[in-house]
Amino acid sequence: MRRCVSKVNFRMATLIGCQGCDMLVDLTAMPEGGRANCPRCGHFLARYRSDAVARALAYCISAAIALVIANCFAFLTMGAAGLQTTMTLPETAIMLYRYGMPDLAILVGGFILVLPALALTLIMAICVPLTLGYAAPWLVDSARVLYTLNEWSMVEVFLIGVIVSLVKLSQMAEVQLGYSFWAYVAFSVFFTLAVSTLDRFHCWQRIEAVQLS
Numbered sequence: 001m002r003r004c005v006s007k008v009n010f011r012m013a014t015l016i017g018c019q020g021c022d023m024l025v026d027l028t029a030m031p032e033g034g035r036a037n038c039p040r041c042g043h044f045l046a047r048y049r050s051d052a053v054a055r056a057l058a059y060c061i062s063a064a065i066a067l068v069i070a071n072c073f074a075f076l077t078m079g080a081a082g083l084q085t086t087m088t089l090p091e092t093a094i095m096l097y098r099y100g101m102p103d104l105a106i107l108v109g110g111f112i113l114v115l116p117a118l119a120l121t122l123i124m125a126i127c128v129p130l131t132l133g134y135a136a137p138w139l140v141d142s143a144r145v146l147y148t149l150n151e152w153s154m155v156e157v158f159l160i161g162v163i164v165s166l167v168k169l170s171q172m173a174e175v176q177l178g179y180s181f182w183a184y185v186a187f188s189v190f191f192t193l194a195v196s197t198l199d200r201f202h203c204w205q206r207i208e209a210v211q212l213s
């Protein structure tokens with residue numbers, strides 16, 4: 001009886017609902033490196049790579065190292081009229097707080113540092129047990145929180161905002177980019193790769209397979 005229920009659940013896990021038009025699509029046999037789009041509206045559904053979890057873990061560790069470096073050095077130095085100011089990445093949020101914008105400081109600190117760091121921790125909490133084939137009790141909750149958080153991750157938006165601000169600032173003051181800026185660029189790239197490599201549909205399938213084994 002138990003075996004029968006497991007088979008039914010596994011069969012259900014091959015179906016994915018399109019977020020564009022709600023069509024249910026069966027992704028039972030996806031080839032290596034394959035990408036699935038909705039046959040009705042063309043919305044992206046999933047991509048499959050057998051080594052996706054190991055790749056996501058490698059990108060995640062690289063992103064974590066880059067994020068630590070980004071917090072240790074100067075982010076940028078501005079000079080105008082003989083005055084020079086050097087700012088680290090956490091100071092961007094602290095300065096907003098000091099200038100009387102605590103709500104904006106919390107949002108900036110949350111979106112550029114806290115949420116990405118939490119997302120990296122969750123990716124590691126998912127990828128390490130999946131790589132070892134161990135059904136960790138936190139897998140389902142971690143995946144649920146991770147895929148909710150991803151919709152609020154604004155790493156790329158922050159970076160584009162910084163670049164636009166730098167172009168504007170360079171017309172008024174002398175701006176020098178620090179090691180931290182380039183480390184944050186590297187972090188953004190690795191973070192985006194980690195998140196996009198850990199395909200939502202196949203991540204849930206791997207979690208289910210580990211729990212059923």
Ligand SMILES: [Zn+2]
Binds near residue numbers: 020038043
């Ligand atoms: Zn669709």
